[in-house]
Amino acid sequence: MKIVGLNKSYGDIRIFENFCIEFEEMKTTAVMGASGVGKSTLLNVIAGLTDYSGSIEKEGEISVIFSEPALLKNLSVVKNLEYAVAHAYPGGKIPEDKLEEVLEAVELADRKDALPYELSTGMAQRVALARGFLYPSRYIVMDEAFRGLDTALKVRLKRYFLKLSEMNPRTVVMITHDLDEALSLSDRVVVFDSHPVRIALDISLSSDKSARLPTDVDYATAAAEYMRFIEASI
């Protein structure tokens, strides 16, 4: 996916001005930066939720995973998935094996008839993850999908994400504030700076993300580079 000559303003503030970025196919790119810099605006642009000028070159559909599960509270887990996804499959029906596979991956197969109020925060976010990967899209954009969750829950959700990514590889753009999340789940980390947005830091991570540890060289090097940038920009 390639964004070329993106322009977007809010009032007098030019968020993006002739901005270009390319996201490598079937890789996960984490987008970081200070609050209000334009990360979520980029997500809205990619997802088609806001108007802009410029072009986005992509081949296929996009699915999204927000920081909130965005579940319809009158529908069960499986009905929520069908509501958002079924129309994208031939005959308007999600193949049974595909549905079971994704629900098994996020360990919700036994909760598929539960209503959202019967789910914990973590379970609800797992439904959102399942929905993002169940939609037959080429791209997934994630907007702080693990925000506000406790550490243990974050670790579990990250595992589910990696498992689903392996099963259904996608080009993922992940908006996050969490350095560990970025370094443990992505193949590349870009850091946005100032208005209009420019890419201040662009770090590639070469190790296999499903087995990557904070003690690995590329993780530790990237973390140090990011912290040096933060120290210099304060």
Place this chain on the structure above:
Amino acid sequence: MRADGEKIKKFLSGNAWIANIVYPLIGVGVIMLIWFVGARVVGVEMVLPAPARAFEELLGLLGDKTFWSAVGNTLGRTLLSFVSSFAAAAVTATLSAFVKPVSKIIAPIITVLRSVPTMSIILIAIIALKAARAPVLVTFLIVYPLLHASFERALENVDPYAVNMSRVFGVPLYKRIFVLYVPAVLPDVFAASKSNVSLALKVMIASEVLAQTFGSMGVYMQISRIYLDTALLMGWTLAAIGLSFALEGVVVLLKKVTVRWK
């Protein structure tokens, strides 16, 4: 001792029968007591009759064909006004929520309708229309802006994440309307309907009094007032309260049948 206290507290707050039957009955009892004491203090039935006298008059009315005809006429007109207001509010609130220019056009109309004194609307309607039709228009003009505002707010409060998710996933419009929007606004729609259906009845009766609508509850109340038969007037008032409870009860029942999630 403390454990007993906890048990009593739990019994009083957790028992559905106590919460739904006993507590409301205590509330009604308090009203009756105040009414009874008030009537004893005033001591003149023409000014404030005792509750027993009002209930006696109500019982008398229940066996009277004219009473049921008046209730039917008033109820029919109230439902006609309410259903028209509901339908108009549903259409204009939907347009306002989704089409910005429409929202800008409708907003001042709603503000004006909400600001015009009820009495002005009643008096103008009485001049312009027949006695049977004026109360219908008056009730519509009072209830419609309130329902419009409630419905518009309900639509604006639909989870923005769910709305955006539906857009990104390309959920078909009919599914968004019937699976996302309608169920999301139903609880607020029922809450607004419950309070406004009672208001509709109150405005209807007030309009009937002023318009002197033939064979209506309002006009029979006015006749009781002219003859200074306050006990009978209170009997009609009790009937109006009962009718109001019944209308609210129907809305609650419809909500229970329709809204099955928390």
